[in-house]
Amino acid sequence: MIDLTIASPLxxxxxxxxxxxxxxxxxxxxxxxxGAAGPTVHRLRGIDNDVSLFVVDPFTIxxxxxxxxSDQEAAELGLSDPSEALVLVTLTVRESPRSVTANLLGPxxxxxxxxRGRQVVLNGSPxxxxxxIAA
Amino acid sequence: xLVLSRKIDQSIVIDGSIRITVLEVSGDRVKLGIVxxxxxxxxxxxxxxxxxxxxxxxxxxxxxxxxADALRAGTAGVRRVD
Numbered sequence: 001m002i003d004l005t006i007a008s009p010l011x012x013x014x015x016x017x018x019x020x021x022x023x024x025x026x027x028x029x030x031x032x033x034x035g036a037a038g039p040t041v042h043r044l045r046g047i048d049n050d051v052s053l054f055v056v057d058p059f060t061i062x063x064x065x066x067x068x069x070s071d072q073e074a075a076e077l078g079l080s081d082p083s084e085a086l087v088l089v090t091l092t093v094r095e096s097p098r099s100v101t102a103n104l105l106g107p108x109x110x111x112x113x114x115x116r117g118r119q120v121v122l123n124g125s126p127x128x129x130x131x132x133i134a135a
Numbered sequence: 136x137l138v139l140s141r142k143i144d145q146s147i148v149i150d151g152s153i154r155i156t157v158l159e160v161s162g163d164r165v166k167l168g169i170v171x172x173x174x175x176x177x178x179x180x181x182x183x184x185x186x187x188x189x190x191x192x193x194x195x196x197x198x199x200x201x202x203a204d205a206l207r208a209g210t211a212g213v214r215r216v217d
């Protein structure tokens with residue numbers, strides 16, 4: 001099989017989450033890059049620590065995925081238009097039985113122009129922390 | 136930790152802008168009303184803990200090949216309508 005690896009134009013950019021991720025306040029600065037062979041998986045690598053997260057555009061998992069930001073959240077990220085937002089969800093490999101899940105409940109929203117980001121919790125949404133992708 | 140006692144319809148105010156009111160007490164359940172600025176995140180502790188635990192687990196995932204294979208298999212039938 002030949003993998004067509006398409007590098008995102010945003011690869012190499014630094015994303016800053018001023019508040020860190022939920023429960024992980026020191027996870028503030030990441031470099032956005034290629035995650036794995038294949039076009040869809042990206043990786044966030046910590047700049048000030050060795051944290052590494054595989055992330056994917058949630059719309060590749062669920063084409064109907066939607067995020068509603070409060071005006072305050074949008075203002076904090078400097079977002080005035082949805083097209084400026086990069087939405088990512090983290091991926092986790094679970095063992096026995098092996099499966100890969102995506103955290104659709106706590107997506108990362110990044111202003112693609114400025115790199116400023118925030119993890120939001122979609123309280124009251126139908127999404128779950130461990131959305132199964134494949135066994 | 137501060138411990139204080141309130142009756143139904145009584146409140147506490149945190150930092151001048153967050154108000155938590157006891158609305159109802161029934162057996163071991165307490166119903167609270169919370170008024171807070173929009174930028175303040177209010178989450179049930181269980182939900183907050185779930186997100187924290189998942190962030191930590193996601194950081195333990197180091198094999199990109201497994202992730203990529205699963206995505207290929209799991210999203211083979213998914214097409215985004217542009």
